[in-house]
Amino acid sequence: MSMIKRRTVLAGLAAAAAMPRWVHAAAPADGVDPALVKFIEGLPKTEYHVHLEGTLEAEMKFALAKRNGLNLPFADVAAMKASYQYHDLPSFLAIYYDGMKVLLKEQDFYDLAYAYLGKAASQNVIYTEMFFDPQEHLKRGVAMEAVIMGITRARRDAEAKLGIRSQLILCFVRDLPADTAMAALDAALPFKQHLVGVGLDSDEAGHPPEKFAAHFAKARANGLHVTAHCDVDQVDTLKNIRTALVDLEVDRIDHGGNIVQSPELVQIAKQQGMYFTVCPTFSGTLRRGLTQPVDVVRSMLDAGLKVTISSDDPAYMASEYINEVLLRAVTRSNLTRADLAGIARNGFEAAWLPAADKAALIAKLDAYLASAV
Template identity: 45%
Template sequence: MIHDPSLEAFIRGIPKAELHVHIEGALEPELMFTLARRNGIALPWDNVDDLRQAYDFHNLQSFLDIYYRGADVLQHVQDFYDLTFSYFKRAAEDNVRHVELFFDPQTHTRRDVPFETVITGIRGACVDAESRLGISSRMILCFLRHLSPSSALESLRLAVPFRPWICGVGLDSSEAGNPPSKFQSVFDEAREENFRVVAHAGEEGPASYIREALDLLGAQRIDHGVRCFEDEELVERLVREQIPLTVCPLSNVKLRVFPEMAQHNLKRMIDRGLMVTVNSDDPAYFGGYVADNYVAAAQALGLTRAEVVALAKNSFQASFLVHDRKLALIAEVERYAASAA
């Protein structure tokens, strides 16, 4: 591992977008206990330290068990606002200029928390983050793939009245045994409603799940996608079509997708010409926000400044921002890189 303080400072300051962050996964332990007290909810951990010690995950499901339990503290509009704005304040420290955040309404509606409560709180924080912190954002509703397609369809239909607030739909939660094809009809309807489409694929699931997400769901972006190298023809297609991959290095190591950062395939992805971006996934649980992911990968894999600049540019290019705004933010990256040379 190479520790270069100047590269770390460069990374933390470079303008960047985050395209793969679950807002429920930004629930820091301190805020979880604050909300639990506020809402009279008993947690199975005695204190913050006990909770942090529980973050010893051996796979995706072991993480999700704690993730869903922690989300129980989110009950009211103010809770969702506080969670979301706390994330934006932390993102501002990493010079994040744009965020496309995931939210999981089924996690909350199954607890009888109304859809409107969830989205109103998150939306309010998004609006305030733009005016107060200069961070633009889009919201992406994710369907929980361990639940039924009918449950996903119900969530989609609840979302339609809020279409102006929601940029797109995605697919997350337990990947193994829940292929994208299971939700083809749901995504067909989502596209009819003019939602953008993304999908988690190729993290725990095989490369064939990436193909299904593209061909059956109409995914415009693949979340994770690190197992694409199992299928050379798929890699060639991803390069040719420049389909973005939202990679989350610290998450991949924490969930044992890779045994250590030095074995992550991010550098290989860059070298092959894939449209790869760096993101935090669930930063409160996986030990780092977006700049921490850049730094950890850069140090372990020996990334150059030029490669960091390319990743930052990719983050805007792969976003759902309008073309002119993409170009303006990419120009900011170039000016930053030139001034730091």
């Protein structure tokens, strides 16, 4: 290889490494049968793996900063979006946590949650269980009551005005000290009637799920469900999936796609009837440990696992919400209409709702499937 050619190749590799992960060459619907696009748009859906702070769009950041008298280090929305350059989980999280500093008052949390619920309802999500990261807000002096009650007020309004039902999952930020997670749980328990569960997010490296055994036990004792992120391609990912499934007996797993690399763990998950909240566009970002298949949804379905699909942090992923994410999954995993109907059904069956409520939601799905052409 000539020196010039070699330099060009190296420059190309460097550019590829610096490319934001959320940049896609094609539009979500490119190459997808228009009838399938329409089917996805109309499909009644759930969403269980969406971080409210990850739905904080740049436009709203500017509006909240203005209302709260904060200066942002960006000239405009375009400059802010151009700064969303991440290449792994830590670099993503640095942008994500910095972005949420504009959230200070009860009304800010209301606006954030109502905007997400409006977007989700417009894409026919009829039920969602949403994550929030209170430790990050408590650390900035925001009261837990402002966070939970702002979101709760938005949930009530969205159900009344938009017909979308929702519940709330408090996430422990796993790379912060365990005692701050316990303090957040204690601060939230007076409002536990507004919560349905606890989860575990942020950087898994060095923060395995067993760090939160006591938190999960206390949450359970207070009637809350338990879920945990099992990050994609992390070091010790299979060990941590095993801990979550076997030792902590979580009720759901967020991500967890590397499980297809362990037939034994697949068997355990199937025996438990475990549901996974998969965010398929996140594949290929981390690469600290194993590498999850690009067609992770297909791999999990073929393994007989119960897959649901979610958008994770759409404001930081090219503003692709559930319909766009489903279209990406269709392309990457060659999903059929039957696959998509099955994934939607899994979503309703996985709901942390009373059986009669779930049945009512499933009846809506069945009515749609019976009428869809």
